[in-house]
Amino acid sequence: MTKLNRLFRNRIGIAEEEIITFEELHTILEKTAKAIPFENLCVVANKTAPITKENLIDKIMKKSEGGLCYELNTILYFFLEENGFDVSLIRGTVFNHTNQSWGTIGETHVANIVNHQGEAYLVDTGFGGNLPLTPVPLNGETVTSSNGEFRVKKLDDRYVLEMKLKYKDEDWKTGYAFYSEKAVEDLNELNEIQKIINEHEQSPFNKNPLVTRITNRGNITLTNTSFTQWEDGKVHKEEIDEKRFREIIREYFNINIG
Template structure:
């Protein structure tokens, strides 16, 4: 076992008795989701982490921070590659459910895994909309505690495939749709660190970016999810939903306490 994998396994509480296999990925992805929040602190603080394995490992493991899709899914890619899986990264465009329109073009990153003759999508950086398991290109539905997910081959100007979601009772308060919804479109073209860097810079600098204006954070928990904005801290648990007002200057303290317990 490498130093990276040993450190990661200790961080997420994963105790493998053998090398991580494909069948272990749902448990592995679920443990990752409980440790690494989706958050934009680095963007607001103008901290441009280089998109390399060493720099992302230092940021996420040693400095105990989260990140956006290009951080979290690039880190996932480096981890899976180190384990020995056949993986590459791809680029996508998120569909904004509120505005019923595509968001900032090409700024979502996901991971493609090949196993024998089968292809799967993995994503640990799509907010709290995480399949928590490899999603097959066969069209088969994958269900997790966050909802149901599937991939459809549909030609769009943003890519030839769609990740679709049926969130059921797990819909965010802002989502008004029902049934299957488009999460994002994506291409199958492999991307490298240069493309990752361009995606990162677009999120940092583009006026169309939804992540360079106000602080936000979200993470799955063992019994639900937590969502922190500049105005409210919302907890979803098995016993219900609580929503607390966030006063000026409180975001950082709440984030550090609630997201890295």
């Protein structure tokens, strides 16, 4: 068993001897979402490292940090590949709900496509609080998880992830669009994405800290000014200062920022 395989299993809480099948992939996705936060702390602190397998192992597994989509889904890609899955990384364009338009910084979202018994599935562990927590088939079928309902629809030559988050959405809303067969060929593409996220003036992740994680009863989200907890459909929001930020990030996310 490789170092990454062993450390990933340890981080999300599954045994080294457990054989991972497609039928159990939803369990892997749930455990990953609850154990590894979506966060941009290195981006905001200007301390990002090149995207390599070793750097991802060091950041996410050894230092117990989280990451953004191009980090979280890439380490998931390596893990699934080492466990025998037919998997590829793909890029997507996120829909901006504030402006009701497609994002202006290009295909900067990264997710996975898993092929199983002739069917293709979207597998994503890097979409913040919007995670399907289960493979989503590209045939339009709706799937349900503890986080809501999800489906992938064909839009011209692209696919679009749509979601109806539990307790939050009454109607379907758009997540992101992607090309299923336009695979990431090498990690240089991910470093290009990281550069855009780090430097572009319209990047949503290079200005203020954001840390979020799925929980057993909903999700939690931390910014530099507030801490929001969703539990069984009820929301509690606390306004915070820098001292409280450091307390929360240690207590709820197990991240020590010094």
